[in-house]
Amino acid sequence: MARSQKQAPLHLGISEQIQQQIINGRYLPGNKLPSERELIKEWQVSRITIRRAIANLVQQGLVTTHQGKGVFVTEKCKVTYTLSNPLTFLEDNLADKKIELSMQNISFELVTAPTEVQTILQLSAQNPTAYLQKKLLLTDKVPGGVDLTYILPEIGQKLATELKQNMTFPVLERHNWHIDRVAAIIECTNANLELSEYLDIPLGHPLLVYRHTAYTTNNRPLVHGETISRGDRFCYSVDQLH
Amino acid sequence: MARSQKQAPLHLGISEQIQQQIINGRYLPGNKLPSERELIKEWQVSRITIRRAIANLVQQGLVTTHQGKGVFVTEKCKVTYTLSNPLTFLEDNLADKKIELSMQNISFELVTAPTEVQTILQLSAQNPTAYLQKKLLLTDKVPGGVDLTYILPEIGQKLATELKQNMTFPVLERHNWHIDRVAAIIECTNANLELSEYLDIPLGHPLLVYRHTAYTTNNRPLVHGETISRGDRFCYSVDQLH
DNA sequence: ATCAAAAACTTGTTATAACAAGTAGATAAG
DNA sequence: CTTATCTACTTGTTATAACAAGTTTTTGAT
Missing domain, CATH: 3.40.1410.10 (Chorismate lyase-like)
Structure with missing residues (x-):
């Protein structure tokens, strides 16, 4: 195999797909993302992976987390x-x-x-x-x-x-x-x-x-x-x- | 207790102290931090906590990680x-x-x-x-x-x-x-x-x-x-x- | 109906474990 | 001496588990 495609980690694939869903309007600005528990079921991965995927989105400024409440899509206005x-x-x-x-x-x-x-x-x-x-x-x-x-x-x-x-x-x-x-x-x-x-x-x-x-x-x-x-x-x- | 001092998480205390050590010159710009294994021994915590502490430093732009090599103090020049x-x-x-x-x-x-x-x-x-x-x-x-x-x-x-x-x-x-x-x-x-x-x-x-x-x-x-x-x-x- | 306590959610922290993947130095073969 | 391989490091990924700490809903007593 010439092109050793370094296989992307799970959390990255998930955060990229959720990002697409945000862009596509499945999750609207200000709305709540499904809870970790629900996302675990949806993506069939462990909590640590889902949390990492969410962390990726947080770092890109796409979502904000609030303890006890949930994860919310950021509303941008500058x-x-x-x-x-x-x-x-x-x-x-x-x-x-x-x-x-x-x-x-x-x-x-x-x-x-x-x-x-x-x-x-x-x-x-x-x-x-x-x-x-x-x-x-x-x-x-x-x-x-x-x-x-x-x-x-x-x-x-x-x-x-x-x-x-x-x-x-x-x-x-x-x-x-x-x-x-x-x-x-x-x-x-x-x-x-x-x-x-x-x-x-x-x-x-x-x-x-x-x-x-x-x-x-x-x-x-x-x-x-x-x-x-x-x-x-x-x-x-x-x-x-x- | 009037002042409910929310106790700071371990990883935060550790990253703050390592930051001080960077400022104080224990770790100089460009130098390598001790490996995760060594830091785990030094701080007597689990790997996940040390990794989170390092992640805190990365997010503040103080260190950079390189897989297989180690964690290095950032050299700033703009x-x-x-x-x-x-x-x-x-x-x-x-x-x-x-x-x-x-x-x-x-x-x-x-x-x-x-x-x-x-x-x-x-x-x-x-x-x-x-x-x-x-x-x-x-x-x-x-x-x-x-x-x-x-x-x-x-x-x-x-x-x-x-x-x-x-x-x-x-x-x-x-x-x-x-x-x-x-x-x-x-x-x-x-x-x-x-x-x-x-x-x-x-x-x-x-x-x-x-x-x-x-x-x-x-x-x-x-x-x-x-x-x-x-x-x-x-x-x-x-x-x-x- | 009101209010307080309890339960059921949410995300946050931390530990243990195993393996993957990149790097560098030691070792062995040529 | 050179080169390839192996080994021992490094950080990266992922799973399972338990508990902590906020928030909301439900429950139950008044």
Whole structure:
């Protein structure tokens, strides 16, 4: 036999077929899959194999499990962060579904900034402090992301109350801190234990990271932070003019 | 007992502690973890528990498994796509590691475009065809992503040979197809079976998707496509001027 | 009819066991 | 010395079993 077709494991075949059934509409978004017991009967395999097949689907983001309740087909709907608009960060809902987006202040305090942040924000070596704000991003009241932002001390002090209730950039613009430039990196990570508990997602769930620094005139940095949001709930829209 | 502390499962405790050991330097990037047999002895648990603990680490992208060889601590190094540069897509290597980036043409053929693409590229209803190019993105000769791009038929026909060997945008600019605007969405998905085999990654591995449409003057679309790349190997740099 | 307890579900955790399959080093044949 | 084979490793797959822990339904007492 020339072509040594490595025979596919059972769990993969099953998860692929269930995936097809989801696509074909046997299982609709939001609906419950048959229980493990029923799937065992249907596919005539052991529980460990069915559980592995389900795990395959979970990893692909097709289904979600809930202990005691069952396995449910994921309903997808994403919120788009628009980065290129006049300001930035104007939230816009995508597709048909209407999603309410809100934020919630977790903490707001003066801290000694990590060395990278000291460098980025050009803090004085004598007093390398900045305000660190932790925010929770909510979609339909449900946690969908966290935001950690370091704010120059003189700004954070004055605008504390407003910053605790609004998005950062609009508040800055309202108080005549003109944002000249935003340098950002968008990347992808996996949820660690802390984030998985915060956002109620399984360990390793894909996350989008928006790590940014906002500068005012003369390349003076104002704020630096990162927004970590659920990869299945958010995306970024970028419009580049040349 | 007021606080019903749900006791953490064994596998979670073990994976968290191994993660600490990785951070503390007991296991260095690229090094092999002890084998399952050894870890079973060390932690005095069953194989299923150790395997689950390792699976936790895999899902967080901290280690990679190789059948027959062992489990190895991941070496992280990312390639940055710079989106804001004069043209676009100039590749820049991040951090210390030097990574060679190249591309490889998989296929280049005239096809009937899907309806969404027909709309986006404003193809004529009589002849809704476009060139579809499939490319493989390689980092150090290793597949790191795939790119599917639909190209206007008149452009694809003329520039076929060049497009097969170079990045799309520079080729267009070289032939006086000025790119006026690029509208893009960056999002996150999980590898399905096809992509996991293409890119040699486990099912569900996080992927970055860059879905873009390039327009020339008068908002005339030229190309539309999506770049799907490994979330652990790539990131996007965005610079916004206001 | 109401409410609480019990039972019957669901998925989650963990152990033991056996074999498959990929890799690398030791061993034996040429 | 070279090459092929065997052996001892490694991780991967699958089965059976028992219990834990959430959720829903049923039951039964009030």
